[in-house]
Amino acid sequence: MSFKKKAAVAAVLAAASLIASAQTVRIANQGDALSLDPHSLNESLQLSVDLNVYEGLTDRNKDLSLAPALATSWKQTAPDTWRFELRKGVTFHDGTPFTADDVIFSIARAGGDGSDVKAKVNDIQEVRKVNDHAVDIVTKGPFPILPDVLSDLAIMSKKWCEENKAEKPVDRRKGIENTASFKANGTGPFRVRERQPNVRTVFVRNMNYWGKIEGNAQEVIFTPIANPATRVAALVSGEVDVMEPVPVQDIARINASPSARVVVGPELRTIFLGMDQKRDELLYSNVKGKNPFKDKRVRQAFYQAIDINGIQKTVMRGASRPTALMVGPGINGWTEAQDKRLPYDAEAAKKLLADAGYPSGFEVTMNCPNDRYVNDAQVCQAVAANLARIGVKINLAAETKGTYFPKILRRDTSFYLxxxxxxxxxxxxxxxxxxxxxxxxxxxxxxxxxxxxxxxxDELIGQIKSETDKAKRQGLIEAAFKIHTDDIGHLPLHQQSLAWGVSKKVSLTQRADNFMPFKWISIK
Known part of the structure; x- marks a missing residue:
């Protein structure tokens, strides 16, 4: 047999082996990605799902260090200019070649009307095409963390978006949809084969992917299962292979089962409460003619009325870390010295309310999701119970994130999580x-x-953006956090812990940002 024939036979056998080993991984989450449009909602679950299909110029390794993706390298050519060399030979899932035009289009789309990721590109002044495989990104001033900022900014096909009338992102605040909401055309390791919102989304391996796919998953079926008990039962029975989040009360049960385990780790996410501090009168309160949240004493009263250690113990069952800052360990700029909460003190909180003119408290609606964060509705219920002790009546409006996010993103809220x-x-x-x-x-x-x-x-934030000296930048960050803490601009609660239920047949990587790249999942 000739060498060419032997090679051909070997190729056929290899293909047959690949088909024989084709594996399906079934993943369940408490909620669904609300859209396949990666610019429509800056929410980690949606980004985690969509970025298996789309990619950024840069990416993250398993340890969250920065990695090349659609850009192979980058360097500063001037204090305000970054040159990105683009990867050659990459195609979108429809076969269209990836070029600099797609980068220019995608950054403009991300900064345009309807985009929920404007903050990722608001420091970009201009994107210039050097050639088909290089761009210069000019920022509004020195911006040393630009490559980090772009790590989850998805690059879309200019041609596909124009042909499908998806030049602009879907606006989640207005409920507007377009083709990019339910169809996708990226360069990533997986393609979308089927999309049934809130039912299931099926992904299949991109056989023309430019990079290495470490795992053996050939198909991923993503299913939202809102009920925690149903999710746990599906994992233990083998109906799903991966699920998250695991209710903290069920961790021991899953670990005791013969077929599954719980992968636990710290998460970089901070859970906090926000208050309308702009309107002269709150939209949803019995206080008329003024806004109590404009008074720092009221904000501080709410802060000191919340028994965060009690929430950690009874609601989170130890799977959280109380915080005084809007960022936690693992985020550049965080320091333990600044992360000191005001003491829980209901009596001090009552006095603050009385001094502010609310000796009997007041009534306000609190908006909260019930299927986005770990025990989110229960956390809100606990906060409401804490505030009741100081005379504040909370009308809790807990709802699915599909309606919750559009509402609060319109700022149609007085008090939110x-x-x-x-x-x-x-x-x-x-x-x-x-x-x-x-x-x-x-x-x-x-x-x-x-x-x-x-x-x-705001002035400090502008300086932080441009400062290249690490020690000076750290000092600016600490000064900024001190202003926000002293103002009690928000009410930080805790960093929640990650808990994924995983079949013992499955190996995967749990990143601290709660992203789940399918390319690292294998199943026996």
Missing amino acids: LGWTPTTYDSHNALDALMRCPNDKDGSGQFNLGAYCNPKL
Whole structure:
């Protein structure tokens, strides 16, 4: 047999072996990705799901260090300019070649109307095409963390978006949908074969992927299962292979089962409460003619009325870390010295309310998701019970994230719960997105939904963005956090722990940002 014939036979056998070993992994989550449009909602579950299909210029390794993706290298050519060399030979799932035009289009799309990821590109002044496989990104000033910022900014096909009338992202605040909501065309390791919102989404391996796919998963079936007990039962019975989050009360049960285990680790996400501090009168309160949250004494009273250690013990069953900051360990800029909470003191809280003119408390609606964070509704119920002790009546409005996020993103709220993971793993991300005065034009403060605003803090955030000296930058970050803490701009609660239920047949990587790359999943 000739060498060519032997090679051909070997190729056929290899293909047959691949088909024979084709594996399906079934994943369940308490909620669904609300859209396949990666620019429509800056929420980690949606990004985690969509970024198996789409990719950024940069990516993250298993240890969250920065890695090349659609860009093979990058360097600063001037204090305000970064040159990105683009990967050659990459195609989108429909076969269209990936070029610099797609990068220029995607960054403009991410910063345009309807985008929920404007904050990722608000420091970009211009993107210039050097050639088909190189771009220069010019920022509004020195911006040393630009490659980190771009690690989860998905690059979309300019041609596909134009042909499918998806030039702009879906606006979750208005409920507008387009083709990119339910179809996808990325460059990533998996393609979308089937999409049934809130029922299931089926992904299949991209056989033309440019990079290495470490795992053996050929098909991934992602299913939302809202009920925690049903999710646990599905894992233990073998109906699903991976599920998250695991209710903290069920960790021991799953670990005792013969077929599954719980993978537990720290998460970078901080859970916090926000308050409308802009309107002269709250939308949802019995206080008329004024806004109690504009008074720092009221904000501090709420803070000191919350028994965060009690919530950690009874609601989170130890699977949380109380925090005084809007970022936690693992985020650049966090320091233990600053992470000191005000003491829980209901009597002091009552006095603060009385001094502010509310001796009998007041009534306000609190918005909360019931299927997004670990025990989110139970956390809100515990906060409501704590506040009742100081005379504050909370009307708790807990709902599925599908309706919750559009509502609060419209700032149609007086008091709300939110979680945030800085995707750059740097404090600037949280400061700029959560604590800066909102500016709808450039996306600054886009998730500062209560419109807390301090111009001195904004000035520091601008300096942090451009400072290249690490020691000076750290000092600026600490000064910024001190202003926010002293103002009691938000009410930080805790960093929750990750708990994934995993079949003993499955191996995967749990990243601290709670992203689940399918390319690292294998099943026996």
